[in-house]
Amino acid sequence: xxxxxxxxxxxxxxxxxxxxxxxxxxxxxxxxxxxxxxxxxxxxxxxxxxxxxxxxxxxxxxxxxxxxxxxxxxxxxxxxxxxxxxxxxxxxxxxxxxxxxxxxxxxxxxxxxxxxxxxxxxxxxxxxxxxxxxxxxxxxxxxxxxxxxxx
Numbered sequence: 001x002x003x004x005x006x007x008x009x010x011x012x013x014x015x016x017x018x019x020x021x022x023x024x025x026x027x028x029x030x031x032x033x034x035x036x037x038x039x040x041x042x043x044x045x046x047x048x049x050x051x052x053x054x055x056x057x058x059x060x061x062x063x064x065x066x067x068x069x070x071x072x073x074x075x076x077x078x079x080x081x082x083x084x085x086x087x088x089x090x091x092x093x094x095x096x097x098x099x100x101x102x103x104x105x106x107x108x109x110x111x112x113x114x115x116x117x118x119x120x121x122x123x124x125x126x127x128x129x130x131x132x133x134x135x136x137x138x139x140x141x142x143x144x145x146x147x148x149x150x151x
Contacts, residue, residue: 013114014114014115015114015115015116015117016109016114016115016116016117017116017117017118017119018116018117018118018119019118019119019120020118020120020122020127020130021120021121021122022055022056022099023099024098024099024102024118024131024136025096025097025098025099025130025134026096026097026098026099027096027122028052028055029048030090030091030095030096031054031055031087032048032051032052032054032055033090034083034086034087034089034090034091035051035054035062035066035083036048036051037086037089037090038066038079038082038083038086039051039066039070041082042070042072044070046070053065053069054066058121058146059080059083059121060080062083063076063079063080063083064076066079066083067079091126093126093129093130093133094133096130096133096134098134098136102136103134103136106136106139107139109139110139115141116139116140116141117140117141117142117143117144118140118142118143118144119144119146120143120144120145120146121145121146122145123145124143124144124145127143127145128143131143
């Protein structure tokens, strides 16, 4: 059964809230690249398999997990701010590719009158830039971020 034919009780689907990373765009490899770059500053060798467990966490939990897993000496605020700077180098809008099938799915939702929003731990301005670059910004009426300071 697809979202287009799903009925809950007597109500049709009126809206969908999407996550951004891993649902709309393939962001995992770029995120892992930034973690690996950060760790290289401390001569820590890491690869995708040793950092993959960080995927899907909030930025705050990523920083805490990195500090613990890699025995980092910097405080959480410093790790957080350094990671943000590295992500700015790695996270170029044009590098983010849509997950296969996303664009036709969004178009079909729009045709059915389904409202769409994004809830993410990524930065709103970055999400907006990626959506615009991939020409899908028109589909979303709301974008919310849960970004918080690492304390």
